[in-house]
Structures are given as structure tokens and as C-alpha cells.
Amino acid sequence: ELKVEQNPLFLSMQEGKNYTIYCNYSTTSDRLYWYRQDPGKSLESLFVLLSNGAVKQEGRLMASLDTKARLSTLHITAAVHDLSATYFCAVDETSGSRLTFGEGTQLTVNP
Amino acid sequence: ETGVTQSPTHLIKTRGQQVTLRCSSQSGHNTVSWYQQALGQGPQFIFQYYREEENGRGNFPPRFSGLQFPNYSSELNVNALELDDSALYLCASSLRAGLPYEQYFGPGTRLTVT
Numbered sequence: 001e002l003k004v005e006q007n008p009l010f011l012s013m014q015e016g017k018n019y020t021i022y023c024n025y026s027t028t029s030d031r032l033y034w035y036r037q038d039p040g041k042s043l044e045s046l047f048v049l050l051s052n053g054a055v056k057q058e059g060r061l062m063a064s065l066d067t068k069a070r071l072s073t074l075h076i077t078a079a080v081h082d083l084s085a086t087y088f089c090a091v092d093e094t095s096g097s098r099l100t101f102g103e104g105t106q107l108t109v110n111p
Numbered sequence: 112e113t114g115v116t117q118s119p120t121h122l123i124k125t126r127g128q129q130v131t132l133r134c135s136s137q138s139g140h141n142t143v144s145w146y147q148q149a150l151g152q153g154p155q156f157i158f159q160y161y162r163e164e165e166n167g168r169g170n171f172p173p174r175f176s177g178l179q180f181p182n183y184s185s186e187l188n189v190n191a192l193e194l195d196d197s198a199l200y201l202c203a204s205s206l207r208a209g210l211p212y213e214q215y216f217g218p219g220t221r222l223t224v225t
Contacts (some may be wrong), residue, residue, distance in 0.1 A: 043216040101155075
């Protein structure tokens with residue numbers, strides 16, 4: 001059974017600081033997704049990573065995928081309050097059949 | 112292009128009752144997946160429908176059932192509701208053919224079972 005683990009689960013950081021969220025998974029897959037969820041809302045797609053070594057950047061967020069290490073990272077640069085949300089990684093091990101999500105990382109950016 | 116829509120937005124039911132949730136897929140998408148998200152947890156896969164057939168099921172009992180219609184919209188039915196069924200139910204649509212199989216999520220239905 002595929003396991004997806006994120007750490008940390010809770011992250012409180014100051015504006016302007018950098019930090020990385022880690023996503024480890026237990027089976028071979030080259031399809032990994034990052035989503036953002038605001039309280040009471042649905043999931044917003046952030047990044048789609050489809051191959052080993054894939055790196056994508058959007059604003060202050062950058063995601064990467066290392067399929068050999070079964071690890072993806074979401075790096076936050078110079079955090080701002082608007083980035084406060086819960087971030088989920090999800091792995092697709094069956095080519096579009098189902099996503100297995102991590103537990104989520106609840107990020108709070110303090111002024 | 113119309114995004115994924117779900118109805119109703121919120122629903123309150125009593126234990127033992129039955130509920131039907133609805134989802135309209137994004138224009139051009141032929142696959143719908145349903146997820147259950149309990150408070151403070153990541154979404155869990157319930158099942159997926161592709162061209163009106165069930166195409167994969169997660170670890171949910173048979174009282175969770177679904178349908179997909181010729182226009183690719185979908186229903187999730189839950190019988191004999193239990194308190195633990197209280198959750199946000201998300202549907203996601205995708206275009207199965209080709210990469211990247213990205214799933215686009217609807218706004219969700221918040222189900223409360225009392």
C-alpha cells in the first residue's frame with residue numbers, strides 16, 4: 001500500500017524567511033502533485049511534476065521531484081502572510097486512477 | 112470553459128439516513144474521482160468513474176456507491192450514514208487520455224451527520 005508522508009505537519013514561520021516542506025512516498029512513481037487548501041475551501045493545484053529531476057517555480061514557491069529518492073520538496077522563499085494555508089502533496093501511482101495524499105502541512109506565516 | 116461544480120454546498124443528515132451528492136465535470140473531461148476529507152486530514156480516494164464504469168475503488172464499504180452519466184456528471188450515494196461520514200466530499204475531473212492526468216477539484220460538499 002502506498003504511503004505518502006509529509007513533514008513538518010505544522011510550520012510557523014516569519015515573513016521573509018525561507019523554508020522547505022518534504023514529501024516522501026513509498027513506491028515508484030513519477031507523477032507527483034502539490035495542492036494548496038485554504039480553510040473551508042477546496043484544493044488548488046500548484047504544481048504537477050512528471051519526471052525525475054522536474055523542477056517548477058511559481059512566485060515564491062518552487063517544487064522539485066527526485067523519483068530515485070522518492071522525495072519531493074516544496075521550497076518557500078521570502079514567505080509572505082498570503083502563503084498561509086495547508087499544503088498537500090499527492091502521488092499518482094496508477095497513471096491517473098487515484099491520488100494518494102499526504103497528511104498536509106499547515107503553514108502559518110507571521111508578520 | 113466551465114470548471115468542476117458540486118451540489119449541494121452543505122448538507123446536514125441524521126445517522127442512518129441516505130444522501131446523494133452531485134458533481135459536474137469540467138468541460139471536455141470524461142473521468143470523475145471522489146474523495147473524502149475528514150477534518151484535519153488529507154483527502155482519501157473513494158472511487159473513480161471513467162466512461163460510466165467504476166475504474167478503481169479505495170478502502171470504503173459498499174454503502175458508498177456512485178454513478179456516472181453519459182454527460183460525464185456523477186453522483187456519490189452514501190447509505191446508512193454514520194457519524195464518521197461527516198466530512199468534506201470532493202470530486203475531481205480529469206481527461207484520462209494522455210498526460211498529465213491532472214485532476215481538477217470542485218468546491219466540495221460539506222456533509223454533517225448528527
